[in-house]
Amino acid sequence: MTLKDPIRSPIPFSRGNVRPLLNEIIHALDRLLDDDEPTVIDLASLPFAPGELEELEQTLGTGELTAELDALGKSFIRETEYPGVWWVEHHNTGGEVVGRYIEITRSPEILMSQDADVGAGRARLRDSFENSGPELNKEAGK
Amino acid sequence: MKTIPTLGDILQAQGVSRRGFMKYCAATASLLALPPAMVPRIAQALEQARRPSVIWLSFQECTGCTESLTRSSSPTLEGLIFDSISLDYHHTLQAASGDAAEAARHAAMEENMGQYLVLVDGSIPMGNPGFSTIAGISNYDMLMETVEGAAAVVAIGSCAAFGGIPGANPNPTGAVSVQDLVKDKPVVNVPGCPPIPMVITAVLAQFLTFGQLPELDIHGRPVAFFGQTIHDRCYRRPFYEQGKFAETFDDEGARKGWCLFKLGCKGPITYNACATVKWNAGTSFPIESGHPCLGCSEPGFWDKGGFYAPLSTGNFGSGGKLAGAAVAGVALGAAAAVAGRRRQAKYTKEA
Numbered sequence: 001m002t003l004k005d006p007i008r009s010p011i012p013f014s015r016g017n018v019r020p021l022l023n024e025i026i027h028a029l030d031r032l033l034d035d036d037e038p039t040v041i042d043l044a045s046l047p048f049a050p051g052e053l054e055e056l057e058q059t060l061g062t063g064e065l066t067a068e069l070d071a072l073g074k075s076f077i078r079e080t081e082y083p084g085v086w087w088v089e090h091h092n093t094g095g096e097v098v099g100r101y102i103e104i105t106r107s108p109e110i111l112m113s114q115d116a117d118v119g120a121g122r123a124r125l126r127d128s129f130e131n132s133g134p135e136l137n138k139e140a141g142k
Numbered sequence: 143m144k145t146i147p148t149l150g151d152i153l154q155a156q157g158v159s160r161r162g163f164m165k166y167c168a169a170t171a172s173l174l175a176l177p178p179a180m181v182p183r184i185a186q187a188l189e190q191a192r193r194p195s196v197i198w199l200s201f202q203e204c205t206g207c208t209e210s211l212t213r214s215s216s217p218t219l220e221g222l223i224f225d226s227i228s229l230d231y232h233h234t235l236q237a238a239s240g241d242a243a244e245a246a247r248h249a250a251m252e253e254n255m256g257q258y259l260v261l262v263d264g265s266i267p268m269g270n271p272g273f274s275t276i277a278g279i280s281n282y283d284m285l286m287e288t289v290e291g292a293a294a295v296v297a298i299g300s301c302a303a304f305g306g307i308p309g310a311n312p313n314p315t316g317a318v319s320v321q322d323l324v325k326d327k328p329v330v331n332v333p334g335c336p337p338i339p340m341v342i343t344a345v346l347a348q349f350l351t352f353g354q355l356p357e358l359d360i361h362g363r364p365v366a367f368f369g370q371t372i373h374d375r376c377y378r379r380p381f382y383e384q385g386k387f388a389e390t391f392d393d394e395g396a397r398k399g400w401c402l403f404k405l406g407c408k409g410p411i412t413y414n415a416c417a418t419v420k421w422n423a424g425t426s427f428p429i430e431s432g433h434p435c436l437g438c439s440e441p442g443f444w445d446k447g448g449f450y451a452p453l454s455t456g457n458f459g460s461g462g463k464l465a466g467a468a469v470a471g472v473a474l475g476a477a478a479a480v481a482g483r484r485r486q487a488k489y490t491k492e493a
Contacts, residue, residue: 016380040178042171047417049377050399050430071162090165096423098169101178110168114160 017052018059021102025085028104032084038105053100060085060102067111073098077108149350150189163189170351173344175366187351194349195254196261197247197288198232201281202274202308202317203264207299208234210336211343227346230258233276244277247288255291259349262320263298265308269316285323294328294355295320296345300438303331303362310444321362330355331362335438340419341367361441363413372409372435375417378402391432402429406450408437 021041028039043053061081069075073092080087086108090099147155153163167185171178200208229235230250231243238246250258262285267273271280279287289295297320300306308317321329332341345364348356356364373379381387381401388395388402401407409417412435416427428435434450437443447455 017377042178044172044424045175045418047375047377050426052377069161069165071159072165075165090169092169099165099172101168110161110164114164116160 017046017048018056021046021056022059025082025102025104029082029084032104032106038103041102041104043100043102057087060087069110075110077111147192148189149191149193152193170347173340173347174351174356175344184351191350191353193228194293194346195250195258196227196229196346197250197258197292198229198235198261198263199281199284199288200233200276201262201264201266201285201302202315203299203301204307205234206336207263207302207342208232210334210339211298212339227259227350240277244279251288251291257293258291259346260289260292260295261298262295262302265301265305265317265319266323267308267315267317269314273315282323285320289324289327292327294330294349295324296330296332296342297321297362298332298342299337300333300335300443303333304441306335307444328355329362330358330364333361333363333439333441334414335436335443337439338367338415338419338421341415359413361413363439367415367419368413368439370413370415372412372414372417372429373407375415376409376429377417378429396432399432402432402434404452405434406448406452407434408440408443408449408453409435410453412437412440414439 024041028041031037031039043056048056063079063081063083066076066078069077073090073095075091076087076089078087079085084104084106086103086105088099088101088103088108088110089097092098150163153166158166164181164185167181167188168178170188171181171184174184176184198208228250231247233243236243236246264274264281266281266285268282271282274281276284297303301308301317302320305313305317305319305322308315309319321331330345332345334341341364344367345356348354348364356366359365359368361368373382376382378399378401381399382403386395386398386400387404388400389404390396391405395401403410407429409429416435417429420427420430436449437446440446
């Protein structure tokens, strides 16, 4: 065992909701690799028993990448220890969970910079650049 | 009619990023029980959506339904009020009172004629108009006047949907439901005592997003939330199939989380989404807390016998079908599952 080996959590299949989900994730990974087709599983629609959601989260573990988004409340996005399988959790401004998903994709859409935001940011930066003092303009080669 | 800004305009003016908007759309898709693949379509529709005016009327009720809505986590009530809907009249939440409040209701009706939604909680007393009045107006008169120019009516809670507790035997006020009185407008029933807050907001979100009301079952309830029984989606269902039941609230079965059928659980005949949507921001639901389902989203639930008497003893009119089956839990599980699915198919077909 090396430091690069992930620490795997035990998989206690105690009730039965986690195992079918893992199977669904395996098939979704097949579709991602074979057809480049992403999948989103909405966990809110599943009747978890007490502790099963935690069991699922523990089973999938934490991988190399974790991100936090702050837009209309926090969102926590992390790749699980299985690359391509992402745990995405949206919270509202009160901190309550408003959506919990497993995304099987190369990168969740919510992480991408959106064109509308990019455009607005460019306009803001251009405005700031054009209205900034001569020293900054000089430094920028204007 | 006044110019109403689109939701896209409002969010843009508030500096909400596209990412934030996409997140809002994902939560809305989840709320409407739609697949995540629908998010782009929801985003497109919501950007162009205009805030509908909402008039909320409270009649013979306990304010539990409003309490439920104010606990709604997705989207937040604040978001609903300020971003998604224009809540122009609500006794409990509005600042105005007396003549000013009534003037606000009339103004909202005139400005949004034919377009506004009327939400009603509480039943309407028909025995004597004086049993329940607002600003000297009887509940019946206020309801009929307000729904006249409405696009649709949403009956919130079992009292508005089916008469509820005020309508329970011997029904001293002659309480009736909204659908007993309103015949010329679409009526959506969101029963429950109280109803699940997310279901209330989902109906509003559906209207906002697609400009139409959700698909309904034979009791006028949204199929997306009332299409399956509590029992169908209950995490304790495997114990039912195995014939493992709690016999008392403190026996071994209760401690091990076995099925609550013998303690009077009405889950097998109650259509609602408690087992999946859950309560208090998805924390749990009554069965998860060790208490049987009372069947509060079914018509006449209050008059259908003891809450703690098993269905097999004849309550809810199901005794004949279910009698004795609880003893052989496996057989009961199979039979009830088939019955439940038949009923669900029938609802979907007839809706």
